Amino acid sequence: MKKVAIIGGGGIRTPLVAHGLIQSREVIGVEEISLYDPDRDRVRLTGELSKEVARQLRGEVWVTTPERIEEAVEGADFVISSIRVGGMDIRARDERLAIDHGIAGQETTGIVGFAKAMRTIPVALEHARTVEKYAPASWFVSFTNPAGLITQALAAHTNLRLIGICDTPSEMFHRIALVLKAPACEVQCDYFGLNHLGWVRRILLRGEDVTSSIINNDAALRSLYHADLFDPAMIRALGMIPSEYLYFYYEQSRALSNQLKAGASRGEEIVRLNSTLFDRLLTEMHSGRMDQALEVYRDYLRRRSGSYMKLEAEAGSALADGLEQEADPFDAATGYHRIALDVMTALAADSPSRIVVNVSNRGAISDLKNDDVVEVPCLVDRNGALPLAVGALPGAVKGLVQSVKEYENLTIRAAIERSADLAKLALLAYPIVGQWSKADELVRVLVRSDVDHLGDLK
Numbered sequence: 001m002k003k004v005a006i007i008g009g010g011g012i013r014t015p016l017v018a019h020g021l022i023q024s025r026e027v028i029g030v031e032e033i034s035l036y037d038p039d040r041d042r043v044r045l046t047g048e049l050s051k052e053v054a055r056q057l058r059g060e061v062w063v064t065t066p067e068r069i070e071e072a073v074e075g076a077d078f079v080i081s082s083i084r085v086g087g088m089d090i091r092a093r094d095e096r097l098a099i100d101h102g103i104a105g106q107e108t109t110g111i112v113g114f115a116k117a118m119r120t121i122p123v124a125l126e127h128a129r130t131v132e133k134y135a136p137a138s139w140f141v142s143f144t145n146p147a148g149l150i151t152q153a154l155a156a157h158t159n160l161r162l163i164g165i166c167d168t169p170s171e172m173f174h175r176i177a178l179v180l181k182a183p184a185c186e187v188q189c190d191y192f193g194l195n196h197l198g199w200v201r202r203i204l205l206r207g208e209d210v211t212s213s214i215i216n217n218d219a220a221l222r223s224l225y226h227a228d229l230f231d232p233a234m235i236r237a238l239g240m241i242p243s244e245y246l247y248f249y250y251e252q253s254r255a256l257s258n259q260l261k262a263g264a265s266r267g268e269e270i271v272r273l274n275s276t277l278f279d280r281l282l283t284e285m286h287s288g289r290m291d292q293a294l295e296v297y298r299d300y301l302r303r304r305s306g307s308y309m310k311l312e313a314e315a316g317s318a319l320a321d322g323l324e325q326e327a328d329p330f331d332a333a334t335g336y337h338r339i340a341l342d343v344m345t346a347l348a349a350d351s352p353s354r355i356v357v358n359v360s361n362r363g364a365i366s367d368l369k370n371d372d373v374v375e376v377p378c379l380v381d382r383n384g385a386l387p388l389a390v391g392a393l394p395g396a397v398k399g400l401v402q403s404v405k406e407y408e409n410l411t412i413r414a415a416i417e418r419s420a421d422l423a424k425l426a427l428l429a430y431p432i433v434g435q436w437s438k439a440d441e442l443v444r445v446l447v448r449s450d451v452d453h454l455g456d457l458k
Helices: 014-023 038-055 071-072 087-100 110-134 147-157 168-179 210-214 218-222 232-238 246-251 252-262 266-286 290-306 312-315 336-347 397-415 422-430 436-449
Strands: 002-007 029-034 061-065 080-081 137-140 161-164 189-196 196-205 353-360 373-381 384-387
Touching: 002 014, 002 071, 014 029, 014 038, 014 290, 029 038, 029 071, 029 137, 038 061, 038 266, 038 290, 071 110, 071 353, 080 110, 080 336, 087 252, 087 436, 110 147, 110 290, 110 397, 110 422, 110 436, 137 147, 137 168, 137 336, 137 422, 147 161, 147 353, 147 373, 147 397, 161 189, 161 353, 161 373, 161 384, 168 196, 168 246, 168 336, 168 353, 196 210, 196 246, 196 312, 196 397, 210 218, 218 232, 246 312, 246 436, 252 312, 266 290, 266 312, 336 353, 336 373, 353 384, 422 436
Parallel strands: 002 029, 002 080, 029 061, 080 137, 137 161
Antiparallel strands: 189 196, 189 373, 353 373, 373 384
């Protein structure tokens, strides 16, 4: 019997993952999905939704919600980690703090990503030690944000069979395939970087290099993103297509300006969306209408997905009407659940699949150390993920990548040693901050705002 444990099982996307696992049951062979979350109210909701998914799919899968993490992970074949220490309210508070201090508020970059890492790393390492004890042979699939940084911490300080995942590259490749009017399987993208800091430098369609046909087409470039993020002239100057999160580096001022104009951050809007969702879910569940509860959940996912990046790029709102929406999030070709399933399917197979994941570099990018975690194409099979050679970083992005990697490594040290000075050095190395007076002020402000998680920094 194959068992999949989800640490952070009260997360809002858990029923999506359950749907995919049940659909892929013949390939992955899952018979138990065990959801662990310290927020018992949340995990009861996601557990009931996941059970309804199983009922509708007629999948003979056992969904459990144990109170103890040891019970959840014991004997698991796969452990997915997707945790948010402090919940969505702390994300919203961090984003507001960032905006008030002149930095765009975004959960994986800037000081919000830094604060999230500082409070998450100790918890992630504690979970990892539990998995090492109770499921030592399992594959540990880390989706916890900031994904690359957390994977780096786990790679450096545990013996887990580890892969870090993110849906950003696969979403990018899917959009490139749509522009080319080709099946995604016929398009190969030469991608490299760190998590939320990656670029596509070459695109092959059935083996033919078609990069210039996209880079020289303004309309094509704009259609690659959920919103109007980058000046096509900048992309042509780079000669590479940046992933969407580079917006918070290349257009930091515009992102901040739009957040100020909107009067909100993404996290603040999601807090409101989630509150409405949970109220509606409880109403339907208490009335015994689980099928309607699942429809409420579906509608929520459509609205959340349709509003992605609209606020930061266009001062748009997740609460507005008329947003572009997916037909059915459960059947989407990309997304959180899809990349998790692709990776788990590959890890159960003998023949390798080419997937972009976060793994130790091992020489793939020659300008980084072997043990630096990078986000690159890998051949993934039951033996793990083998990174494919990238070579040297292009000059236009080499300094940025190396600076962000140094920031990541300093942040990990700061989180483990609980050192305020190392925290300030991390922000000093980080291009989005990069000033001592600002780093010093921000660390002090973050500690005051979250004494429970950051008050022990010395």
